[in-house]
Amino acid sequence: MDTGTHLNGRVDRAALAALRKREEAAFAARTPKSRAWLEAARASMPNGVPVAWMAGLYRHNSIVAGGGAGAFFRDIDGNRYCDFNVCDLAMTMGYGPPPIVEAVSRAVANGAHFLLAVEDTRAVTEELARRVGLPAWQFTLSASAANTEVMRIARFMTGRTKILIFDGQYHGHIEESLVTQRGNETVPIQLGLSARTAKESIIVPFNDLAAAEAALKAHEIALVITEPALTNCLLVEPKPGFIEGLGALARQYGALLCLDEAHTFQFEYGGMAGSRKLDCDFVTLGKGLGTGVSFALYGMTRAIADVMEKHLDSDIGLDIGSKGLATGGTTYGSAIAVAAAKAALEQVLTPENYARVDSLGKTLAEGLETVFRKHGLDWRAFHLGPRSGYCLKPDFPTNAEEASESMDIEMIDARRVFMANREVWDAVVSAGPQVSFAHSAEDIARYVSLADAFLAEIVR
Numbered sequence: 309m310d311t312g313t314h315l316n317g318r319v320d321r322a323a324l325a326a327l328r329k330r331e332e333a334a335f336a337a338r339t340p341k342s343r344a345w346l347e348a349a350r351a352s353m354p355n356g357v358p359v360a361w362m363a364g365l366y367r368h369n370s371i372v373a374g375g376g377a378g379a380f381f382r383d384i385d386g387n388r389y390c391d392f393n394v395c396d397l398a399m400t401m402g403y404g405p406p407p408i409v410e411a412v413s414r415a416v417a418n419g420a421h422f423l424l425a426v427e428d429t430r431a432v433t434e435e436l437a438r439r440v441g442l443p444a445w446q447f448t449l450s451a452s453a454a455n456t457e458v459m460r461i462a463r464f465m466t467g468r469t470k471i472l473i474f475d476g477q478y479h480g481h482i483e484e485s486l487v488t489q490r491g492n493e494t495v496p497i498q499l500g501l502s503a504r505t506a507k508e509s510i511i512v513p514f515n516d517l518a519a520a521e522a523a524l525k526a527h528e529i530a531l532v533i534t535e536p537a538l539t540n541c542l543l544v545e546p547k548p549g550f551i552e553g554l555g556a557l558a559r560q561y562g563a564l565l566c567l568d569e570a571h572t573f574q575f576e577y578g579g580m581a582g583s584r585k586l587d588c589d590f591v592t593l594g595k596g597l598g599t600g601v602s603f604a605l606y607g608m609t610r611a612i613a614d615v616m617e618k619h620l621d622s623d624i625g626l627d628i629g630s631k632g633l634a635t636g637g638t639t640y641g642s643a644i645a646v647a648a649a650k651a652a653l654e655q656v657l658t659p660e661n662y663a664r665v666d667s668l669g670k671t672l673a674e675g676l677e678t679v680f681r682k683h684g685l686d687w688r689a690f691h692l693g694p695r696s697g698y699c700l701k702p703d704f705p706t707n708a709e710e711a712s713e714s715m716d717i718e719m720i721d722a723r724r725v726f727m728a729n730r731e732v733w734d735a736v737v738s739a740g741p742q743v744s745f746a747h748s749a750e751d752i753a754r755y756v757s758l759a760d761a762f763l764a765e766i767v768r
């Protein structure tokens with residue numbers, strides 16, 4: 309590991325610890341109502357939150373949201389935050405974006421859901437087909453559920469059970485991907501998961517086609533699933549030809565390929581599959597396309613759509629032995645989801661707006677690199693469209709192991725709370741600051757100047 313200017317070099321650990329203690333105390337002093345609310349809420353919710361996960365995202369105390377507008381939200385103590393986490397990309401359109409508010413309000417008033425298609429559903433699926441390059445689409449409520457259905461379809465079509473995933477991945481809270489490698493075994497990374505299901509997954513390093521081929525050679529793999537760039541271990545971009553090579557290998561060894569674009573769809577127009585013309589069998593989109601409305605989608609080839617049609621699961625089927633594919637849910641594909649998706653695609657996720665956030669992302673990355681140089685650090689700033697972040701080394705990582713060298717939890721968490729005390733809500737540890745469609749150039753400048761102030765206190 310490099311011992312030059314990165315992690316263990318120029319960062320003064322004592323100064324970092326002192327800063328963190330000071331900032332956590334200041335944050336606690338600014339958020340008494342949130343603390344009291346969360347404490348009282350523990351009577352009716354574990355950890356005082358509706359999803360226990362929310363309480364585990366940061367080390368500093370959590371807060372209670374009071375509302376938001378554009379790039380900012382406020383807590384119930386009245387503190388304001390310019391949001392660079394944007395709900396880990398579920399809110400990349402900002403708070404209360406007029407086109408989404410208008411479309412979803414109309415849909416709610418007109419009937420939120422019918423367990424039927426509505427006329428606008430086709431506008432969404434046809435537009436996604438045009439942008440992404442896969443002709444057929446299905447809705448779910450979350451990207452986790454979309455990936456689950458993709459795995460089931462792939463298992464049925466190939467008659468195999470194993471899933472090939474990449475170190476550093478996150479594909480949702482599903483048994484097959486909440487796993488890690490321990491020796492020769494793939495084991496669950498959290499409690500309550502099936503050790504037997506974990507064994508169905510094979511993990512290889514990202515950007516390593518030889519390792520992927522070695523795994524595929526046994527002809528046991530149903531599905532290869534990856535993000536086109538890993539976004540859940542900071543950022544790892546694909547080497548030229550890596551994703552294309554995976555597609556070729558999957559075809560050669562009889563597996564299907566899914567590109568999980570739950571995040572990257574918001575980085576490039578049409579997602580990376582669409583903008584880079586990447587060949588694959590499935591694409592997963594998630595996080596309500598950044599609208600904050602709960603829905604996700606997956607796209608598929610015509611051949612897969614034909615299989616779905618042929619193997620429709622029918623509730624009025626008489627023959628139990630001929631039940632169809634296990635997909636669907638009673639709240640999937642609602643009129644609200646359709647309204648949000650249509651408004652998002654037509655009015656927010658436009659080529660002009662993608663170009664704008666790409667340019668702001670570039671400004672953010674360049675601003676951070678200028679700050680790093682000013683402090684004599686040979687760090688780099690990630691830049692993939694609106695995503696930036698801190699690479700604590702002179703070279704960008706090519707796999708998760710290299711990326712982990714930039715994941716300095718102490719520093720990230722201290723930076724979060726330092727920024728929170730100064731009206732900026734930074735990204736969760738595995739991500740990086742994300743430019744949203746609601747951010748302005750002033751917001752970016754504010755983030756960069758706070759990064760500068762933070763480093764000034766801890767770099768020696």
Ligand SMILES: Cc1ncc(COP(=O)(O)O)c(C=O)c1O
Binds near residue numbers: 449451480540569
């Ligand atoms: C690449 C990727 N896939 C899937 C998911 C799961 O999304 P959801 O929380 O909507 O199920 C995430 C969430 O962060 C993700 O980053």
